[in-house]
Amino acid sequence: MDTLLNDIKYTIRRLLKKPIFTLTVVLTLAIGIGANTTMFSVVNSILLRPLPYPDSNRLVMVWESQPERGKFHELVSVPNYLEWQQQCKSFETMGLALGGEMNFAHGQKSCRIKVAGASSGLLSAFGVKPLFGRTFNIDDDQPGGNSVALLSHSLWQNQFGSDPKVIGQTIKVEGGLMQCTVIGVMPADFQPFNDNCKGVQCWLSLGTMEWAFQQRSNRMGSVVAKLKSGISLDQAQAEIESTAKHMTYQYPENKGYSAKIVPLMDETVKGIGASLWLLLAAVGLLLLIVCVNVANLLLTRLSSQEREMAVRTALGASPWRLIRQVFVESLILACLGGLIGVLMAFMGCRVLYLWMGEHIPRIHELSIDGRVLGFTAMICLVSCVLFGSVPALRIVGSEVLSVLRNSSNRSVTSRCRILQDSLVVMQISMALVLLISAGLLGRSFISLMHTELNMKPENVLTFNIGLPIGSYRENQKRSDFLSQLDAELQALPGVQNAGATSQLPFMNWNSVGFWVLEGLPLEPDLEAKARYQGISPDYFKTIGTPLVKGRFFDERDKQGTEGKIIINETMAQRFWPEQNPIGTRIGHGVQFGNGVPSAYEIVGIVADAKQQTLKGEIQPEMWWLNTQHPPYHVIYTIKTDCNPSSLMPSIRKALAQMDNTVTISDIYTLKERISGVMSHERFLLILNGLFSAASLLLASLGVYGVMAYAVSLRRQEIGIRIALGATRNTVLGLVLKKGVFLAGIGSIIGILGAWGVTRVMDSILYQINPLDPVTFSIVPTSLISITLLACYLPARRATKIDPMEALRYE
């Protein structure tokens, strides 16, 4: 033991004597270990750590599904939920949430907040206990039952000043449409479970949502259930499928519908899992490059330590003792790198949280816990073994005598050089794999950015407007308000156009309407389906979507006249191929007009614009006038000729003059909203790009180090060559030839590696082949160029060797 302590003491002393070398190795390791710790923290927090609910492994989401149409994540209607709850025995508890926004008023304060109607089973599934008060009970679930509300912690703090006597107070929702009694306050750490409930500030009892109980086809709820202990996912799936099948016989609205159970964890992290594992793999590759780099540095230094090792051997040291000494040094370096790496990871996690807080699920849970520290310790150990093995192997293979026999430390280097060259080739090949994957992601991102949006999002401001239902029950009142608001906004200085819509592009479109061709039976044909939304006449002009045929809406189309719609090109081509649908009359299904479909005339066709996702295919879309179906909630779009945000004060003033109970929320520019859609891709690209840049830097430094060392070893030889008449170019070529050779071999291996690795990226690339020839040619060429640049510096130094000095030096 004391000899081990001596080894540690001598190693620390040696490292302190070479502070620049030590610092270089430790910082290099810190970059690799820090990046790995950060990425593993993300993977751990998002993918590995259980959800923050009791028995979260038993929590599932239950969706309605249409297997024949390949749809497995449809929202659930309240009647179907109630039926499942009653009939299925696999679940300990089942709950439903109906998310939305509402105008909220307490005293003189009013605002628009996210609310959700929740059944009592929902909160019991999550095992959440209120901070004080009570949660919902079965009586609260009954339609027309108790109108009670649970406040989120933030609403309680912001709107009620953390009043402990809030229980029993009455709040008004939607201009007095509903009056609810506060029964409790949720704890601050309760995190709603999915997009439908993200940011909910007020939970209303399900009984307050009477309308939701009426139509079985009104599918708007998210269902969460907790499996009974011992019940498997398959058992529960089989039971609910059987129940759903039975329901298709009972209820015509359920024709074609089944049910699908998905673990809540999978649902929460969907879409991000593959990207995170890819990033972890990328950062793992970076660590390998770091290890190779450090191994190379240690090997270079070991060359100068060979004499010491030989003397130790002559004094009786066994190979094991020498190897132990190397590993002690490696372990100390890895531990120092790990310590700094963990500090870097703390900062990295913070940066990621601030940067991606809104876009990555569970990122608020990002933290460095015991498992992460265990992982860091493990990678420190693995790194230590990886980069320590190379010099250790070198020691095993060293020849004591030849070292002792020579006074110079430059004797036994040929095998060492081969080893170093191999390490450089490894670095180049691994860096190339990372760079090619980053190149593919970059090209994919560029494709995504250049996707034809058929919109001009520059200088377009968007914000939500909520009309209190209680004050605006009549269609005419809402229609008048919206028309007047249109006019007021249009008149504001700096406004070019103002338009309103019920759904902006890339928002979560849940409203799907059915339509049928004029003259055909009114039964909904599932195949003939289009998404719909309401807009104001100038909406398309405001967001810059061009008209392809016909006309936009105008004054003629306003309330009181016959219904008119505008459709997109995809809809025109799918249902009227090679025909002109302008003037055609169509009807729509059961959602509006008390189940009696209305007839609409197609007046215009607009260019296809992505509405749901940037990567997805464009679906048939149709738009009617807001004033014909005036909504309570609209999103305004304002095209300005100045900084859009600067108009907000005058917009607020204009709105307040019309009605100060109408609220504004979610103020963003259209560009910001579109940018948000690409956040996952940007996240993936930037992190992968950073890792690749680091790998390129390390590989270049590795090449530089090896070449510089090689030049220093060949100093005498080069001196003799120059003395014998070698020109500058000859010497330059002599050194660069080796660089070209190493870069060439490394590139070939790297390309083969990338060819295998990038295939798994197919699912996350957009319009780019994983074997994209452009990326596969430009990236290696660039890497070789940079490698040659790294070789050039030592090569240039070689040309300046003074032969007399070099010979004297030896």
Added chain:
Amino acid sequence: MITLKDIEKTYETAAGYSFVLRRINLDIKEGDFVTIMGPSGAGKTTLLNIIAMLDTAWKGQYHLDKHAVHELKQKERMAVNRQYIGFVFQNFNLLENLTVYENIDIPLSYRNIKSSERAGIVCDTLDRFGIVGKKDLFPGQLSGGQQQLVGIARAVAAAPRLILADEPTGNLHSSQGKEVMDLLKQLNQEGTTIIQVTHNENYATYGNRVIQLEDGLFVENTA
């Protein structure tokens, strides 16, 4: 103590095998002070390294005390080396990052001697060689003579029965060289067998026997 029989060492070259040592037969008794002499390239150091068991690629028979070294594996040879041999180098080969104390301690640590026991041995050795005052200095802070003194102290610390010295005075002034040779003589008189390689004929007289090597062959053996 040492019996070498038909020891041969060759190098393979493009032109064939080249002999470094050829048909070396030698007996060294315990307590001998043997000097190996000869021109450069005669094979002196090679012979010393074979005796030290640092060189493994040779043919013939080598017995050290009761051990048939030629039949031992390298690991076993190193164990025998640790048991019997102390080595003094021409260019001292002190470990630069270690103090004088630690340099003397290091071969003891390789022999798995307990820490407390080692401390006693090192202190005794420092005292014996009169270098107690320099125990915390690093090699770079010592003169050449002092470094070789430490080198010899390091070689004898583990109380070896055989000291191999490869031109121990080669890098020293004549006065320092004499001091070192006196020291070796004293160790020999205390019972330690010594084999030294030297070019210096004066220092050869310190021993009781001289071996002359030329082109890998014994040309004179003054037994």
